[in-house]
Amino acid sequence: MQDTTRQPQLIIPAFGGFYRATADLAYPLIRFAAGVMLIPHGWTKFFGGGLQGTAGFMSKIGLEPAYVVATYIGVLELVGGTMLAIGLLTRFVAIQVVGFMAVAAFYVHWGNGFLWIKGGYEYPLFWGVVALAIVFRGGGRLSVDRLIGKEF
Template sequence: MKRQPFNDLALAVARVVVGVIFIAHGWQKLATNGLDATSQGFAGMGVPLPTLSAGLAGTIELVGGIALLVGAFTTVAGIATALVMFGAFWFAHLGSGVFAAEGGWEVVGALGAASLALAAAGAGRFSVDGLLAQRSQRSQRDVAAPATEREHADV
């Protein structure tokens, strides 16, 4: 039973939803709240090097979110955003239980797990990574075809 079209569609939906969430949070850290306010918040949570950490977290969320959204460099983007979510879990949510309404880790846990799943599964066919893979396969076939034709011509 071949489920590839469904798998590709499911990966695309997951990438778009997770990507939009990361873009929104990265934009919030860097532009809406601003780096100064985000750094102060990080300092209050005990995050080491809060200005650097806030800039990195916001940039990884924004750029990683864009990459996930379009399905480019999905493995790298997925791992990077998962690491940021681990940091959020560790510094901001660890002692607060599960539920987000109580400051818990459910949202960062879900986003981190989704990021890791996308890193492992790949972006799917409906993505920049998928288009590049298809183009590469066509190029490899085009290079291999003349050699095969030469072998048959020698017979």
């Protein structure tokens, strides 16, 4: 039986100090990036004239009431993305992103196959899994949730 508690040996041991010094930044970086990636989509809906187009698309694919759904998604992307990036109500926001990405992947893009370049579900599935990992972990050490001492 193999010992799975041992740490693997680094191929380049000189990197060990860097890895140890930056390891605690990995999760906040992923959470921050996930939130920041949502923000431009919400911004465009509200300040780039995209809300009507999104509502039209929602109506076309049967997601009604389309304007309400489009507005909710825009708020989730803009406000929720900001909250996710800073780690505020992290799990509350992330579980909504999981739902949003599940609908995007399995309802909107599923019929186009896997590859995102062909309109497939690859991208929303990936971000849905990232959001699910954030639900599991919460805000983490570098978050507003941790700063205020409360977490959803």
